[in-house]
Amino acid sequence: xxxxxxxxxxxxxxxxxxxxxxxxxxxxxxxxxxxxxxxxxxxxxxxxxxxxxxxxxxxxxxxxxxxxxxxxxxxxxxxxxxxxxxxxxxxxxxxxxxxxxxxxxxxxxxxxxxxxxxxxxxxxxxxxxxxxxxxxxxxxxxxxxxxxxxxxxxxxxxxxxxxxxxxx
Amino acid sequence: xxxxxxxxxxxxxxxxxxxxxxxxxxxxxxxxxxxxxxxxxxxxxxxxxxxxxxxxxxxxxxxxxxxxxxxxxxxxxxxxxxxxxxxxxxxxxxxxxxxxxxxxxxxxxxxxxxxxxxxxxxxxxxxxxxxxxxxxxxxxxxxxxxxxxxxxxxxxxxxxxxxxxxxxxxxxxxxxxxxxxxxxxxxxxxxxxxxxxxxxxxxxxxxxxxxxxxxxxxxxxxxxxxxxxxxxxxxxxxx
Amino acid sequence: xxxxxxxxxxxxxxxxxxxxxxxxxxxxxxxxxxxxxxxxxxxxxxxxxxxxxxxxxxxxxxxxxxxxxxxxxxxxxxxxxxxxxxxxxxxxxxxxxxxxxxxxxxxxxxxxxxxxxxxxxxxxxxxxxxxxxxxxxxxxxxxxxxxxxxxxxxxxxxxxxxxxxxxxxxxxxxxxxxxxxxxxxxxxxxxxxxxxxxxxxxxxxxxxxxxxxxxxxxxxxxxxxxxxxxxxxxxxxxxxxxxxxxxxxxxxxxxxxxxxxxxxxxxxxxxxxxxxxxxxxxxxxxxxxxxxxxxxxxxxxxxxxxxxxxxxxxxxxxxxxxxxxxxxxxxxxxxxxxxxxxxxxxxxxxxxxxxxxxxxxxxxxxxxxxxxxxxxxxxxxxxxxxxxxxxxxxxxxxxxxxxxxxxxxxxxxxxxxxxxxxxxxxxxxxxxxxxxxxxxxxxxxxxxxxxxxxxxxxxxxxxxxxxxxxxxxxxxxxxxxxxxxxxxxxxxxxxxxxxxxxxxxxxxxxxxxxxxxxxxxxxxxxxxxxxxxxxxxxx
Numbered sequence: 050x051x052x053x054x055x056x057x058x059x060x061x062x063x064x065x066x067x068x069x070x071x072x073x074x075x076x077x078x079x080x081x082x083x084x085x086x087x088x089x090x091x092x093x094x095x096x097x098x099x100x101x102x103x104x105x106x107x108x109x110x111x112x113x114x115x116x117x118x119x120x121x122x123x124x125x126x127x128x129x130x131x132x133x134x135x136x137x138x139x140x141x142x143x144x145x146x147x148x149x150x151x152x153x154x155x156x157x158x159x160x161x162x163x164x165x166x167x168x169x170x171x172x173x174x175x176x177x178x179x180x181x182x183x184x185x186x187x188x189x190x191x192x193x194x195x196x197x198x199x200x201x202x203x204x205x206x207x208x209x210x211x212x213x214x215x216x217x
Numbered sequence: 218x219x220x221x222x223x224x225x226x227x228x229x230x231x232x233x234x235x236x237x238x239x240x241x242x243x244x245x246x247x248x249x250x251x252x253x254x255x256x257x258x259x260x261x262x263x264x265x266x267x268x269x270x271x272x273x274x275x276x277x278x279x280x281x282x283x284x285x286x287x288x289x290x291x292x293x294x295x296x297x298x299x300x301x302x303x304x305x306x307x308x309x310x311x312x313x314x315x316x317x318x319x320x321x322x323x324x325x326x327x328x329x330x331x332x333x334x335x336x337x338x339x340x341x342x343x344x345x346x347x348x349x350x351x352x353x354x355x356x357x358x359x360x361x362x363x364x365x366x367x368x369x370x371x372x373x374x375x376x377x378x379x380x381x382x383x384x385x386x387x388x389x390x391x392x393x394x395x396x397x398x399x400x401x402x403x404x405x406x407x408x409x410x411x412x413x414x415x416x417x418x419x420x421x422x423x424x425x426x427x428x429x430x431x432x433x434x435x436x437x438x439x440x441x442x443x444x445x446x447x448x449x450x451x452x453x454x455x456x
Numbered sequence: 457x458x459x460x461x462x463x464x465x466x467x468x469x470x471x472x473x474x475x476x477x478x479x480x481x482x483x484x485x486x487x488x489x490x491x492x493x494x495x496x497x498x499x500x501x502x503x504x505x506x507x508x509x510x511x512x513x514x515x516x517x518x519x520x521x522x523x524x525x526x527x528x529x530x531x532x533x534x535x536x537x538x539x540x541x542x543x544x545x546x547x548x549x550x551x552x553x554x555x556x557x558x559x560x561x562x563x564x565x566x567x568x569x570x571x572x573x574x575x576x577x578x579x580x581x582x583x584x585x586x587x588x589x590x591x592x593x594x595x596x597x598x599x600x601x602x603x604x605x606x607x608x609x610x611x612x613x614x615x616x617x618x619x620x621x622x623x624x625x626x627x628x629x630x631x632x633x634x635x636x637x638x639x640x641x642x643x644x645x646x647x648x649x650x651x652x653x654x655x656x657x658x659x660x661x662x663x664x665x666x667x668x669x670x671x672x673x674x675x676x677x678x679x680x681x682x683x684x685x686x687x688x689x690x691x692x693x694x695x696x697x698x699x700x701x702x703x704x705x706x707x708x709x710x711x712x713x714x715x716x717x718x719x720x721x722x723x724x725x726x727x728x729x730x731x732x733x734x735x736x737x738x739x740x741x742x743x744x745x746x747x748x749x750x751x752x753x754x755x756x757x758x759x760x761x762x763x764x765x766x767x768x769x770x771x772x773x774x775x776x777x778x779x780x781x782x783x784x785x786x787x788x789x790x791x792x793x794x795x796x797x798x799x800x801x802x803x804x805x806x807x808x809x810x811x812x813x814x815x816x817x818x819x820x821x822x823x824x825x826x827x828x829x830x831x832x833x834x835x836x837x838x839x840x841x842x843x844x845x846x847x848x849x850x851x852x853x854x855x856x857x858x859x860x861x862x863x864x865x866x867x868x869x870x871x872x873x874x875x876x877x878x879x880x881x882x883x884x885x886x887x888x889x890x891x892x893x894x895x896x897x898x899x900x901x902x903x904x905x906x907x908x909x910x911x912x913x914x915x916x917x918x919x920x921x922x923x924x925x926x927x928x929x930x931x932x933x934x935x936x937x938x939x940x941x942x943x944x945x946x947x948x949x950x951x952x953x954x955x956x957x958x959x960x961x962x963x964x965x966x967x968x969x970x971x972x973x974x975x976x977x978x979x980x981x982x983x984x985x986x987x988x989x990x991x992x993x994x995x
Contacts, residue, residue, distance in 0.1 A: 081755040082755060083756075084752065085736070088738070112385075112387075113403050114386060114389035114412075117391055117403050118390050118391050118400070119755070119757055121391040121392050122391075122392070122393050122740065122757040123739050123758070124738070124739035126739075140659065141660045142854065142857070142888065142890045143660050143817050143890055146890065146896060147818075179698075179908075180659040180661065180662065183486060184524070184660055184817075184822055185524035185527070185823055186490060186524075187822075198490060198491070265761070265916070266761070266762040266959060267959065269918055281956055283959075286762045305956060305957050309957060312918055312922040312923055315926065346926050349926075370918075390757065390915070393913065393914050394913040394915045394925075397914075397921070
């Protein structure tokens with residue numbers, strides 16, 4: 050086993066690693082900046098892969114299993130690459146009362162897509178959020194960052210189908 | 218600051234006991250031969266208060282207190298046995314049994330298992346709830362040891378001994394809630410772990426048949442935990 | 457800067473404002489933004505520019521005006537007109553009618569109980585000031601209380617004032633704020649911390665998000681005053697990563713406050729220094745629990761640890777730490793400015809001041825409201841909320857989220873305060889209020905909340921980790937008609953065990969939605985049960 054005790058260099062010369070390194074430097078490479086660093090990586094790359102986790106662990110000198118444990122504890126972090134498009138359904142109480150379960154059911158029946166999954170073609174990721182705070186418009190979804198309210202199941206199904214067919 | 222340690226007196230189950238300030242209720246109970254069931258606790262490791270089996274009552278307070286992390290206080294009256302406590306401990310134990318796949322008869326730890334012993338001691342013969350029957354894997358990739366997640370009760374003793382005593386921190390917990398699972402390094406096979414020293418401490422502190430030595434058949438895996446107080450003592454001597 | 461310079465900023469700002477006869481305020485909080493209020497704002501600005509009215513009319517983005525279901529909302533400050541459901545196409549008409557008769561088609565009456573029956577302290581500047589401009593906040597009285605505390609009050613006097621006001625923690629449990637401050641101030645230790653808990657995790661609650669988006673300086677001011685009172689030099693705002701807009705506005709506010717010397721070294725030229733860092737949550741409800749929150753700030757898994765020791769004695773990095781939530785901090789400045797006596801004259805005997813609620817579900821007026829403590833639930837739901845839509849009837853109101861309970865019709869005259877709600881088997885909670893109509897199935901509601909607790913349980917302690925899963929399975933069986941009376945008995949037993957033996961508040965309160973629906977709607981559970989033999993067959 051080869052162990053390098055100096056701070057490691059980034060996995061590649063991808064410019065985004067500069068942001069990550071700068072963020073760690075700003076926090077003095079403290080172990081306590083682990084979550085902040087994971088946020089930075091996810092913001093830059095869209096998800097956390099093994100290479101990134103190893104790099105962070107070595108840079109902040111936090112045990113590998115601990116970094117992995119933290120990354121999987123918090124549902125905001127993704128260890129798999131997201132699909133081209135993101136459909137985030139709000140499952141807050143108001144949206145629940147106003148019919149989000151039916152939307153989820155429709156997506157599963159139509160595309161075999163469950164929360165946390167991406168369609169096999171890599172086009173659409175389905176996620177759920179615990180209340181996006183637009184309860185007045187329930188049920189609400191966030192389509193690629195855009196909040197859309199008062200949804201019906203077939204509207205969401207059509208939106209996902211359009212994405213899969215590369216229409217907007 | 219004065220180096221004198223304050224001595225407290227209080228009652229456990231109507232017996233007068235004394236404690237050094239900072240001692241836990243569990244420590245004092247054990248010094249006095251009073252039994253309080255424990256599972257995640259292990260002397261020599263930090264306490265987490267997670268399994269909740271060591272809960273006790275303190276007269277006049279509505280809440281229950283985990284004895285392993287609750288410090289003794291002057292004048293309190295601790296109750297370690299009551300109808301309520303017995304029921305709660307039994308149900309918690311049932312919950313633990315229902316969580317994964319604990320089939321004693323085929324387990325290498327049968328007869329040497331702390332979970333099994335507790336069930337006998339607390340008079341739990343069967344469970345009232347449905348088993349969850351998750352399908353979990355068995356990691357036999359290590360040369361000498363096996364990790365069987367089906368027998369794991371998430372007491373985290375292995376994580377603590379690896380971090381606090383061995384200093385390797387190979388183990389940790391991934392995920393959360395009922396999906397939480399013990400992992401080595403990046404959730405990779407134990408045998409491929411770069412940080413594991415192969416010391417086997419985790420195997421011997423594991424209360425069940427989750428971490429065992431290879432080549433043992435049913436009932437053959439007895440654990441040796443004497444090393445832990447010994448190591449702790451020797452380290453204190455050196456300081 | 458010194459206090460006089462801050463006061464000069466306020467005066468200049470007010471003067472500049474007076475010189476502009478018309479102010480068009482467009483709500484740019486999350487709910488209105490989601491129905492494109494940003495486009496409305498741009499259209500209004502374009503229209504003003506097109507007509508060359510830049511000197512007479514200013515268009516500004518403001519925080520939440522409350523009536524989210526009627527968004528996008530636009531208010532004309534000088535006329536007092538409020539417009540609802542505004543689109544970009546309406547811009548010419550709105551600008552045309554400035555200073556004249558308001559556009560009738562878009563008008564939303566401000567005489568309705570939704571506006572008339574509220575009492576605004578925390579939200580007094582929400583929907584009025586531009587959250588991105590510190591000058592706006594200062595002109596509206598922001599940082600006056602800080603100047604007062606720093607120049608005219610000693611730390612014990614500040615604590616005494618908060619204590620006397622009767623303010624209780626707005627995060628849910630209602631612990632007296634003054635007592636908490638006094639405990640931390642007495643804790644031995646050089647370095648102390650102030651933490652603002654903005655990890656608003658209850659599904660259906662968005663009070664804290666709205667306050668941070670609408671008036672971030674008010675929260676900072678409360679934190680700075682707290683730090684002065686207890687002797688802290690560092691602070692954190694722990695905010696959900698799911699709130700990008702709140703985070704952006706908060707970071708802007710921190711930079712602005714630092715620039716003006718209201719935050720950082722030698723605040724307002726005094727020896728007192730205080731720094732605030734933003735820390736992002738990452739999607740874990742349990743981090744609202746204070747010891748889990750601390751673990752998360754330290755970069756670890758958000759698992760709670762047994763208390764004592766309480767954070768007041770041993771918090772972040774083992775240092776004495778004061779943790780209050782957003783709304784609690786937002787109450788501090790008004791108390792200092794207007795006095796404890798004024799504050800304690802509002803509300804009920806044991807619950808002083810106001811409470812912000814997020815009103816949602818099957819109700820006509822959804823949005824954000826602030827009401828005096830002690831107001832009856834009925835008034836909130838039928839007057840302020842304007843009752844139940846679609847001709848349906850009221851069934852229950854859920855308060856306190858996954859830690860709370862469902863309150864039925866017969867208890868609607870109960871005053872809203874900490875004690876009364878907990879007597880009904882619910883809790884005040886952080887302020888989510890979800891109304892359910894007669895189409896709601898209460899067992900399904902209980903299952904929904906249990907599913908939430910199950911997926912948010914950290915997994916550390918056995919009763920919560922396994923108990924929430926077992927209870928969820930039982931509820932699921934009941935909903936699906938596969939459960940017998942034995943299952944219901946087991947469910948009740950598990951409720952008792954999980955509540956009494958779990959390590960932290962999440963587990964201890966997880967059974968509440970089940971217990972309260974069992975208490976008021978037991979018949980709904982029983983009607984779904986099948987006999988023992990059938991349940992075994994369906995297993």
